[in-house]
Amino acid sequence: MATVKLNNIKKVYPNGAEAVCGVSMAIENGEFIVFVGPSGCGKSTMLRMVAGLETITKGDIEIDSKVINNVSPADRDVAMVFQNYALYPHMTVRGNMAYGLKNRGLAKAEINTKVNEAAKMLKIDDYLDRQPNQLSGGQRQRVAMGRAIVREPKVFLFDEPLSNLDAKLRVQMRIEIKRLQRRMGVTSIYVTHDQTEAMTLADRLAVINDGRIEQMGAPIELYNNPKTLFVASFIGAPHINLIPARFENKKLVCGNLKLPGFKNLPEDIELVLGIRPDFLRPDTKGQLEIQVDLVEQHGADNLVYGALKNSSNDTELCFKTTQNTLPDIDSNLKLKFEQKHAMVFNKSTGERLI
Ligand SMILES: Nc1ncnc2c1ncn2[C@@H]1O[C@H](COP(=O)(O)OP(=O)(O)O)[C@@H](O)[C@H]1O
């Protein structure tokens, strides 16, 4: 169990690439933190600096209030799980899980107890004598987690551990990781580009953009109250509806549409109106109108897509409905939103204005 602190950490690779541009955060004991962001935004670099696999160009990292910048990876008491499992191919599952403990000189009986316990917890106790190539992808990922668990580290570090698994297994493993982390209470940092994984796993998540934290908070806080266009677009599935707009004569103008109810916006800049698909619903008095072009039935939820009418550009809108009567393709449909669910952003800076 441990706290982790990043104090204005920076990473410039020898080739001059600035991967991390000053990131600070305080992680509490037992917290599950997720770094989420698009590929190349610096997530792995940050995690590898915590693990000690990359040097820190500037700033420092503390574990339990002790600066660990110059502590070797083996002495940091962290365990990392990678996307590609990184198992030793010529060793059995038991051998892979026991390896780190043997290196530390633990007694054989103690190693066996720890490996057996972890294997049971991960439901791989029937495979302990197999080699990695005799296991499925999901089982291999469990072995990689088992190897981390037996070390009883202060901090778990996960770098996209589920990316190589098929969709169904990914969901199953996601739930298991969350349960295990709850049960063990080990401080964890988990890196992913997948917003669903981030939303479902995190106690708090940090949305990373271009080496910086764009926003950090509880998943629902970021969903309900994104501070920037980037966060609003990255978090949420289906994707938030974004409509180009300007503020003219006290109305929000989107093409030929004039929307009342908006106040105190700058008149001279390009804006973006954002409304989540959950907050649009069919209503004959709706402010927006679409021509339906696609209906996706997901079971309980249905997603309806269509082109926004009277707008100057090709804006596609999506809304979510649980109703059984679905609109016909090509039909026109008015959609209503409550003013409180409308977000407005400065298009060029991404800053949220409303
Ligand atoms: N060893 C390296 N040398 C130079 N640049 C690197 C190295 N590793 C990563 N980068 C660059 O740093 C940036 C962040 O990479 P990374 O942390 O791997 O991103 P992510 O994990 O979010 O996809 C990228 O632009 C990447 O090209």
Ligand SMILES: [Mg+2]
């Ligand atoms: Mg990465």
